[in-house]
Amino acid sequence: AILQSINAHSSPGILQGKKILITAGPTRERLDPVRYITNRSSGKMGYALAEQAQKLGALVTLVSGPVTLSAPEYVNTVLVESAADMYDAVMKHIAGQDIMIAAAAVADYTPVHVQEEKIKKQNEQTELHLHKTKDIVASIARLKNKPFTIGFAAETQHLEQYALDKLQRKKLDMIAANWVGQVEGGFDSAVNALQVYWKNGQKTFTMTDKTRLASQLLVLIAERLDA
Amino acid sequence: AILQSINAHSSPGILQGKKILITAGPTRERLDPVRYITNRSSGKMGYALAEQAQKLGALVTLVSGPVTLSAPEYVNTVLVESAADMYDAVMKHIAGQDIMIAAAAVADYTPVHVQEEKIKKQNEQTELHLHKTKDIVASIARLKNKPFTIGFAAETQHLEQYALDKLQRKKLDMIAANWVGQVEGGFDSAVNALQVYWKNGQKTFTMTDKTRLASQLLVLIAERLDA
Secondary structure (H helix, E strand, C coil): CCCHHHCHHHCCCCCCCCEEEEEECECCEECCCCEEEEECCCCHHHHHHHHHHHHCCCEEEEEECCCCCCCCCCCEEEECCCHHHHHHHHHHHCCCCCEEEECCECCCEEECCCCCCCCCCCCCEEEEEEEECCCHHHHHHCCCCCCEEEEEEEECCCHHHHHHHHHHHCCCCEEEEEECCCCCCCCCCCEEEEEEEECCEEEEEEEEEHHHHHHHHHHHHHHHHCC | CCCCCCCHHHCCCCCCCCEEEEEECECCEECCCCEEEEECCCCHHHHHHHHHHHHCCCEEEEEECCCCCCCCCCCEEEECCCHHHHHHHHHHHCCCCCEEEECCECCCEEECCCCCCCCCCCCCEEEEEEEECCCHHHHHHCCCCCCEEEEEEEECCCHHHHHHHHHHHCCCCEEEEEECCCCCCCCCCCEEEEEEEECCEEEEEEEEEHHHHHHHHHHHHHHHHHC
């Protein structure tokens, strides 16, 4: 009964009327018309957050990279491809948002040149020149009227250290950290565990399905928003 | 009626007892535990070829990169990730095959170093060092007891020139060429058109769904096999 108390079904309306922008999925950084760099993000966590936030009464905008999931009902879903597309879509929709949850796995680097025609195989070795993409969540956290901003950190090592560094460096209000590349949980999985940090606080959510985990995280966000 | 005569349903058994190895889908070339280079191949053409070949009486082995399609019934499906994995799986299963159809979009290049931990964002610019992967279809066509070997060419320009060059250079028995990056057809699509070339011959299959196109191509292969 105690565990069941922290889910969307039993917490109706705790985000009533709040405007939430959520990013989800991977991005695709094109090399040419057919090839691209991407990552293992399935979008499941971001989509679960969008669905559960809507059930908790929020007005949800979901900016999603290419995934195989269906757009959630009653959610304004905006489909994008690259990190640059996602940056533009987020900036276009950020005004008036109360909360921003950056659950997408945005590419850190993108090719300097996109070839207009398919690259032909030639040399034995080749080099790909990449440059940094714009940091979406950090850009949001720097805005004058910034929303309550939550980032994600998916790490293969030094989880707490990297998450706390990201929280402070990007001036986030909260960061949700999870292991990737482990046996259970992470990108390809229906389940996950989260270690959540904010200024002077932290909370652990143990391994559970992403729908339930999304509810738990949203309840925590609603608490911290009023704190 | 004439058009309907060239499909799998009305040509039962034309590949009866033939052993066919088909590759399908993209490959994923890892940069680190979460990031990779891939391409827009959906695997639909290769999976349609596997299904239709099985219906035409063939014993089918399908070596597939990561796709969202279900393994076809009565087909020996081998799932792989990288170009190197696909090469190994094809070599393991090639002995005794009568026909090899290389429908996969195999990466031409793969990272020289795969990072064991997730790469951290640092410099403004970075370089990715890549080297050539092994050419699977050319390796098969060089075998002493080589099967009847069909390659694919997906091009954004110079379709005929690139296809004929590939046919000769890789010593293929046949090549099926198609445009990609057009409005209709190609990687992401349920439909496609093919321009097929072999020594002293060619045939055009106009835009149709990939299941039907697979039957048409297999009927042509069966004819050329006996020629």
